[in-house]
Amino acid sequence: MAEKLGIFVTSDKHLGHLVGISKAAKKVGIEVIVFLTNRGVLLTKQEGFEELEGQAQVSLCNVGFERFNLQKPIPVIADKDFATQARHGMMIEDADRYLVL
Numbered sequence: 001m002a003e004k005l006g007i008f009v010t011s012d013k014h015l016g017h018l019v020g021i022s023k024a025a026k027k028v029g030i031e032v033i034v035f036l037t038n039r040g041v042l043l044t045k046q047e048g049f050e051e052l053e054g055q056a057q058v059s060l061c062n063v064g065f066e067r068f069n070l071q072k073p074i075p076v077i078a079d080k081d082f083a084t085q086a087r088h089g090m091m092i093e094d095a096d097r098y099l100v101l
Contacts, residue, residue, distance in 0.1 A: 004031045006095030007056070008088060009040035014101045015048055021099070022055040032056035033095060035088045037064050040101070050075045059083045059091075 005025050009018060022032045034056045036043060041064040043049055052058055059081040060074070072079075081087075092098060 002029055002031045003096045004033060004094055006091040006098045007032065007034045007101060008091070008098065009034060009036045009043065009101045010038045011101060012039040012042035012046070015043050015046050018043070018101055019048060019051045019055070022052055026055050033091045034058040035060070035083075035091050037061040037085070037088065039064075039068075041065050041068060041070060044070065044074045044077065052076050057081075059087050061085065061088075 005021075007018065007021065018034065022034070025032050032055060034052070036058065037060070041060050044060065053076050058076050060077060060083070062082045062084060065082060072082075
């Protein structure tokens with residue numbers, strides 16, 4: 001069973017780190033799970049966000065999405081990945097390691 005890295009993103013300032021960590025982890029066989037909340041949902045509008053495609057399973061907080069008046073579709077994020085904080089709790093439970101950005 002592959003190790004899992006959970007990344008909780010609350011800031012819109014670290015897209016480069018998020019992409020870099022995700023790519024490095026995947027390269028060594030670690031599954032990456034990302035949950036975007038609060039200002040972290042704004043990363044979906046930044047150039048380069050689409051680089052997470054195939055690198056990580058990305059979910060986002062529906063409340064944050066609505067708070068910032070974002071619109072679907074969002075690259076990388078499937079409809080099923082618009083979620084509540086319960087998804088964040090599941091990520092914590094499933095991950096072997098956990099980072100906060």
